[in-house]
Amino acid sequence: MFKKGFNTYKFRNLTINIFTHDVVFIYIGKKGTYIRNIYKKDIVRYTRLAAMSLVVIIISSLIFTVIPSSEASADILAAGYENSTERAENEADENIRVYSTNDINNILEDEKLKNDLLLSAKTDYTVPVNNIPLQIRTHKVKENESLASIAKRYGVSIDTICGSNNLKSYDYVIPNITLRIPNKDGILYNMKEGNNIVNLSNKYKIPVEKILAANNFRNADFIPAGELVFIPDAKPQNIFDGFLWPVSGRRITCGFGWRKNPFNNEYMEFHKGLDIAARYESVRATKYGMVSYAGWMGGYGNVVIIAHPGGWKSLYGHLSRIMVKPGQYVKQGQQVARSGNTGRSTGPHLHFELIKQGGHTNPRKYLKR
Numbered sequence: 001m002f003k004k005g006f007n008t009y010k011f012r013n014l015t016i017n018i019f020t021h022d023v024v025f026i027y028i029g030k031k032g033t034y035i036r037n038i039y040k041k042d043i044v045r046y047t048r049l050a051a052m053s054l055v056v057i058i059i060s061s062l063i064f065t066v067i068p069s070s071e072a073s074a075d076i077l078a079a080g081y082e083n084s085t086e087r088a089e090n091e092a093d094e095n096i097r098v099y100s101t102n103d104i105n106n107i108l109e110d111e112k113l114k115n116d117l118l119l120s121a122k123t124d125y126t127v128p129v130n131n132i133p134l135q136i137r138t139h140k141v142k143e144n145e146s147l148a149s150i151a152k153r154y155g156v157s158i159d160t161i162c163g164s165n166n167l168k169s170y171d172y173v174i175p176n177i178t179l180r181i182p183n184k185d186g187i188l189y190n191m192k193e194g195n196n197i198v199n200l201s202n203k204y205k206i207p208v209e210k211i212l213a214a215n216n217f218r219n220a221d222f223i224p225a226g227e228l229v230f231i232p233d234a235k236p237q238n239i240f241d242g243f244l245w246p247v248s249g250r251r252i253t254c255g256f257g258w259r260k261n262p263f264n265n266e267y268m269e270f271h272k273g274l275d276i277a278a279r280y281e282s283v284r285a286t287k288y289g290m291v292s293y294a295g296w297m298g299g300y301g302n303v304v305i306i307a308h309p310g311g312w313k314s315l316y317g318h319l320s321r322i323m324v325k326p327g328q329y330v331k332q333g334q335q336v337a338r339s340g341n342t343g344r345s346t347g348p349h350l351h352f353e354l355i356k357q358g359g360h361t362n363p364r365k366y367l368k369r
Contacts, residue, residue: 134230135183143175154181163187163236174329186232193225204234243286243366246352251277256362262346272360273353278339286314288332291324301343304336317351318342
């Protein structure tokens, strides 16, 4: 029935014949004989599936054995909570019993000591401040000395020097004036009538407690007028680093740039400044600086030229009166002359020029609006 080369095995009614490439199952029963071929590669696949199934069954049995059900876990947690609550209640009862056996007088003394400390100034909130005692030094400004060099010398910021001396600029200070300089950053302020610490706190955004601590003040409501107050870490608020209009009016009768000659209208010329309407009124320095020229200048009449920091110069022409001298230092806004109609002019006005690094520029770009 089978060819040579077969390996035949029998188990009761089951006969297994293993060929070179496949296996044949032959089952002989009451209802007949059944034959089925199975390839060897199929046997390997079935074997792997059986092994994997066995592993899954083993792991599942271990999980269900070790980890209890959710209901069991809840019961365990509840039991633990009840035990911990019971222990806490027992401990509380023991504490109550301990305190109840203490001397009542000792408890009252402890409470009094605590209350005394809470109401004492020793436990009040204090704002941390610089522990260095406040000292105010004076410095006389020398020729060609800058605010930056002075600030570096005394170890404070330029803001501190400007704010403590009501200076209007960061880059220039008039020689020979005396500055007051605190030994830490902040502003020195002379208290004015009707002002108080709360107003200063709101203005400079510095806490009231910090100002009081820096000055050893007890009462924020009453600081006498004229009292020198140090406001720590405050910065000046009145610094302006631009150019002011030289007269009160701002009506320009002739702008910067090309125009027809106003006397004959025959040829074009470049107007190097602004003509501002002004009838014999005060002319002020557009910025702090040193007067470099004051006198007659041909068609421009009486002229004042002021040299400013940063390579700037300003010129004021057709003046009726000059009120400064060459070499004199002037503040921003200080009166230097009166406008007029001198020189080659068609009527009273102020001729105003701004020169930057030797070149003329349109003053309208730099004047404070």
